Amino acid sequence: MIIAALPPVVRQTGTPRATAPLVPMGANAGAPHDVAMQYAIYKESLEFLRDCETPGKIQALNYEYVAKV
Amino acid sequence: MSYTAIKGLQSEIFVPVTPPMVWTPVTKPMNEWIVAIATAAGVHGVDQERFNLSGDFTYRAVRDSYKPEELMVSHGGYDNSDVNKDINCMFPYERLHELAADGVIKGVAPTHYCFMGGGGNQEKFKNETGPAIAQNLKEEGVDAVLMTAG
Numbered sequence: 001m002i003i004a005a006l007p008p009v010v011r012q013t014g015t016p017r018a019t020a021p022l023v024p025m026g027a028n029a030g031a032p033h034d035v036a037m038q039y040a041i042y043k044e045s046l047e048f049l050r051d052c053e054t055p056g057k058i059q060a061l062n063y064e065y066v067a068k069v
Numbered sequence: 070m071s072y073t074a075i076k077g078l079q080s081e082i083f084v085p086v087t088p089p090m091v092w093t094p095v096t097k098p099m100n101e102w103i104v105a106i107a108t109a110a111g112v113h114g115v116d117q118e119r120f121n122l123s124g125d126f127t128y129r130a131v132r133d134s135y136k137p138e139e140l141m142v143s144h145g146g147y148d149n150s151d152v153n154k155d156i157n158c159m160f161p162y163e164r165l166h167e168l169a170a171d172g173v174i175k176g177v178a179p180t181h182y183c184f185m186g187g188g189g190n191q192e193k194f195k196n197e198t199g200p201a202i203a204q205n206l207k208e209e210g211v212d213a214v215l216m217t218a219g
Contacts, residue, residue: 002216010219014088025147026110028217029164032155042164042215043173049213050099055090067151 001049003028003041007058016055019045022064031065095213102212104168105178107202109186109218110152110159111144119143120185126193128184128202133162133177146187159217178211186218 004010005028007020021041023030030038041063048059111120113129120127122145131140140156142149151158165177182202184194206214 001214002218004219006219012085012087013219014090015219016090016092024151026149027151027158028110029158029161032151032158035164035167038157038161038164039167042161043168045215046099046102046104046168046174046213049215050095055092067148069148069150 001045003045004058011056011058014056015058017049017052018058019048019061020058021061024065024067027065027067030063034065037063037065097212100172100175102174103176103178103210104165104174104213104215105206105209105211106160106162106165106181107206107214107216108159108181108183109216110147110183111142111185112140112152112156112160112183113143115139115141122185124189125185126189126198128182128198130205131160131181131183133179133181137163144185144187146185161217165215174213178206178209180205180209182206 002010002015002018004018004020005023005025007018010018021030030041041061044061113119113131114135117129120143122143137156140160142152157163160181162177162181168174169176182205184198
């Protein structure tokens with residue numbers, strides 16, 4: 001079960017289960033110090049692992065973090 | 070001028086073939102899971118050997134007992150600034166402990182597994198590193214693994 005910042009790459013590698021919040025590489029599990037976002041991304045990813053019945057499905061997660069570069 | 074070298078070829082750029090999917094069914098309720106993290110983000114303890122930034126297929130067994138300030142990242146393939154501020158961005162083991170405390174999962178594995186993605190010897194990753202990590206997780210009674218990568 002992968003939490004992906006780059007879902008097309010994860011699809012190409014044959015990942016059976018993945019979630020994809022709107023995050024940049026380097027913050028796949030959510031924004032730094034945003035405990036609520038990280039907790040929700042992790043919890044919903046575990047729930048997707050439990051519920052997913054279709055290999056190759058990538059579940060979009062409704063959380064967004066834009067890094068200030 | 071034509072840019073086509075071979076007529077009918079769909080791509081002249083090497084594209085890895087997508088391997089067959091490995092599908093492991095879930096057999097337990099979520100609140101009975103022991104969960105570990107596996108990440109390609111190059112996380113390791115400050116007392117462990119750094120990854121070779123030019124390509125490294127080795128992995129680090131990272132004890133769950135490390136404190137956040139005892140963990141670091143060596144990975145040259147992505148912007149490390151967020152994970153340097155908060156290791157949980159790629160290695161959210163503190164969130165796992167909260168999920169266990171809330172009864173969402175049963176517990177957190179004693180060891181997590183970290184390696185450096187973005188390059189290195191793919192054959193070694195596929196045939197040695199990956200199977201070794203999977204074997205360790207199995208022996209440690211882990212039911213589910215959350216990965217951060219890609």
